[in-house]
Amino acid sequence: MSFGMTYRQALSYINSLSKFGIRPGLERIQVLLEMLSCPQKNLKFVHIAGTNGKGSVCTFVSSILNAAGLKTGLFISPFVLDFREQLQIDGAMISEKDFVDVFEYIMPFVRKMPKNGINLTQFELITAIAIFWFSRENCDIVVLETGLGGRLDATNVVENVVCSVITSISYDHTNILGESISQIATEKAGILKHNGTLVLYPKQDSQALCVIKAAAARLKNKVLTPDLASLSNVRSTIASRTSFDYMSKAFKVNLLGPHQVYNAITAITVASELNRCGGFTIPPQAVKDGLYNAKFPARFEVLSHEPLIILDGAHNPGGASVLADSLNLYLGKRRIIAIVGMLKDKDICNVLRIISPHVAEFIVVQPDNPRAMDKSELHNLIVKQLNKPSVVATDLNNAVEIAFKMASERPSDTAILVFGSLYLASQIRPMFLSFLRDH
Numbered sequence: 001m002s003f004g005m006t007y008r009q010a011l012s013y014i015n016s017l018s019k020f021g022i023r024p025g026l027e028r029i030q031v032l033l034e035m036l037s038c039p040q041k042n043l044k045f046v047h048i049a050g051t052n053g054k055g056s057v058c059t060f061v062s063s064i065l066n067a068a069g070l071k072t073g074l075f076i077s078p079f080v081l082d083f084r085e086q087l088q089i090d091g092a093m094i095s096e097k098d099f100v101d102v103f104e105y106i107m108p109f110v111r112k113m114p115k116n117g118i119n120l121t122q123f124e125l126i127t128a129i130a131i132f133w134f135s136r137e138n139c140d141i142v143v144l145e146t147g148l149g150g151r152l153d154a155t156n157v158v159e160n161v162v163c164s165v166i167t168s169i170s171y172d173h174t175n176i177l178g179e180s181i182s183q184i185a186t187e188k189a190g191i192l193k194h195n196g197t198l199v200l201y202p203k204q205d206s207q208a209l210c211v212i213k214a215a216a217a218r219l220k221n222k223v224l225t226p227d228l229a230s231l232s233n234v235r236s237t238i239a240s241r242t243s244f245d246y247m248s249k250a251f252k253v254n255l256l257g258p259h260q261v262y263n264a265i266t267a268i269t270v271a272s273e274l275n276r277c278g279g280f281t282i283p284p285q286a287v288k289d290g291l292y293n294a295k296f297p298a299r300f301e302v303l304s305h306e307p308l309i310i311l312d313g314a315h316n317p318g319g320a321s322v323l324a325d326s327l328n329l330y331l332g333k334r335r336i337i338a339i340v341g342m343l344k345d346k347d348i349c350n351v352l353r354i355i356s357p358h359v360a361e362f363i364v365v366q367p368d369n370p371r372a373m374d375k376s377e378l379h380n381l382i383v384k385q386l387n388k389p390s391v392v393a394t395d396l397n398n399a400v401e402i403a404f405k406m407a408s409e410r411p412s413d414t415a416i417l418v419f420g421s422l423y424l425a426s427q428i429r430p431m432f433l434s435f436l437r438d439h
Contacts, residue, residue: 007096010103011083017122018370024152028113029124033157035109036128039135040158043073044278046143046270047158049150049188050167052318053201053263056255056296057167060267062143064290065274066090068282073134073142075155077123080297080313080426087130089137102133123147127154141280149177151190161193162278163270164221167201167263169208170318171347181207189215197277199269202226202262224273226265234261238302238330249284253291256300257326264291298425300326303432307407308334308415311429313422315346320354323419327358334415337406339399339428340382341365342420344373352386355419361406362390365399367424396428400435 005013033040046061048054058076065072072090079085084093094102106129113120120128127147134142141162146153169185177184185208192198198221200212216223227247236242236256243252244261246268253264268287275282300323303309308331314323327336338359342348356362362382366375375392382390393399407414418428 005100005104007100010100014122014125017120017125021121022123022148023121024149026152026154026157028118028120029128029154029157031113031116031118032106032109032120032124032128033131035112036106036132039132041160042135043131043139043158043160044141045158045161046141046163046165046274047146047155047161047191048144048165048167049146049153049191050165050201051170051184051188051316052322053167053259053266054145054165056260056263056299057165057201057266057270058143058145059294059296060253060264060291061165061270062088063091063294064267064271064282064287065141065143065280067290067293068280068286070140070280071138073130073137073139075127075130075134075142076145077126077147078422078426080422081429086126087133089134089139094133098133099129102129102136106132121154124154127157131158141274146191149184149187149190151187153191156191159193161191161196163197163199163273164191164193165199165266165270166191166212167266168203168259168318169205170316170321181205182211184208185211186215188212192216192219192221195220197222197224197273199266199273200225201266202228224269226262226269231261231265234258236261236329238305238308249288251288251291253294255294255296256302256330257322258329259322259325260299267291297429298422303429304436307404307411309432310415310417311425311432312417312419313425314355314419315342315351315421317347317350317354320351320419324354324358327355327417331358331415334413335360335410336415336417337361337363337403338417338419339363339365339393339403339424340378340418340420341367341375341424342373342378343367343369343371343423345371346421348373348378348381349385351420352382356382356386356388359388359417362388363399363402364390364392365396365424365428367421368427369421369423372421372423396424397431400428400431404435404439
């Protein structure tokens with residue numbers, strides 16, 4: 001049955017579900033997938049959880065699998081440039097036509113659910129659409145990023161997990177996942193399956209590590225961690241990107257930041273395990289090509305070299321620390337003008353405390369999101385608590401104009417940084433690119 005919807009109408013309906021908020025739990029998506037004949041049972045998954053780096057590891061792993069000739073599904077969130085980024089096969093976003101086809105097929109089942117007292121969240125519907133599409137397209141393997149947490153995240157409805165991955169864990173979503181690192185790690189470790197394989201990011205908080213290893217032992221998981229002793233010759237500049245040697249092989253990645261080397265060797269470990277025990281053939285060249293070809297917007301992304309403009313989605317203390325390390329490594333003594341906008345449910349004070357020593361002046365904005373912090377409040381926090389110069393932009397376009405004007409005063413030693421929210425990154429990125437084209 002066709003409702004004759006356009007892509008925009010389908011997207012509008014999905015966005016309308018944001019009113020149901022974030023509600024952890026598997027019951028609602030289980031009901032929908034059962035109505036759809038359990039498409040998740042037809043697929044094999046690499047399931048990835050963590051606070052920071054999970055999107056990068058997903059991108060690296062899926063790029064490697066693509067290079068190995070496997071039909072690879074990729075589900076990541078949130079998007080930066082286009083809603084359809086969240087659903088990809090072999091590096092290509094789902095087409096608008098395919099999205100509408102799947103949406104229209106699923107909608108009769110979705111419409112029945114409120115009659116039984118079940119209201120899907122936005123993320124649950126997107127997850128179900130992704131799983132159904134991957135099944136319909138007969139993917140060999142799907143790389144699946146958790147949305148929030150792990151144990152009660154909608155993606156945890158999957159069963160045939162070839163490899164679980166947990167990336168760097170730090171504080172985020174503490175109102176839902178818990179106030180301590182141990183509580184957060186417990187939620188992340190909830191993705192582990194009995195007798196499974198777990199690949200761990202090589203630099204992990206000690207409390208988190210204890211919790212995860214205990215969960216892995218309880219569930220009889222094989223635990224693999226990249227060998228940092230086998231990592232050498234790490235070289236990274238903004239111009240030449242990042243190269244390193246690992247296990248006596250040379251690799252190069254186009255994602256910047258020291259942390260991306262750790263994300264890359266985590267992906268190498270996943271690929272090695274899939275090649276050795278997962279029933280997949282992944283040649284060494286595919287690993288090299290996959291890492292080199294991986295692209296991920298808003299992760300210390302250089303939009304321009306003259307002036308130097310860097311876009312980063314850092315929005316929690318762990319992400320801010322990684323961003324600070326990258327600023328130290330790549331920007332040296334440059335004067336940094338930072339455009340910042342954050343969501344009010346984030347650890348705003350700690351994020352700003354970590355980044356502010358690197359910033360000469362702030363330009364404060366308010367992302368277009370109902371959870372966004374009021375820009376006047378953010379401005380007052382920066383001025384009064386951090387004692388830093390700050391100006392409030394009327395809107396995002398105005399922020400771009402102010403930043404370029406400030407940078408033009410000392411163009412050779414100034415950098416423009418955008419951080420604080422992936423929502424901000426997605427909204428301001430096209431404005432920067434448009435401004436650069438026009439000037």
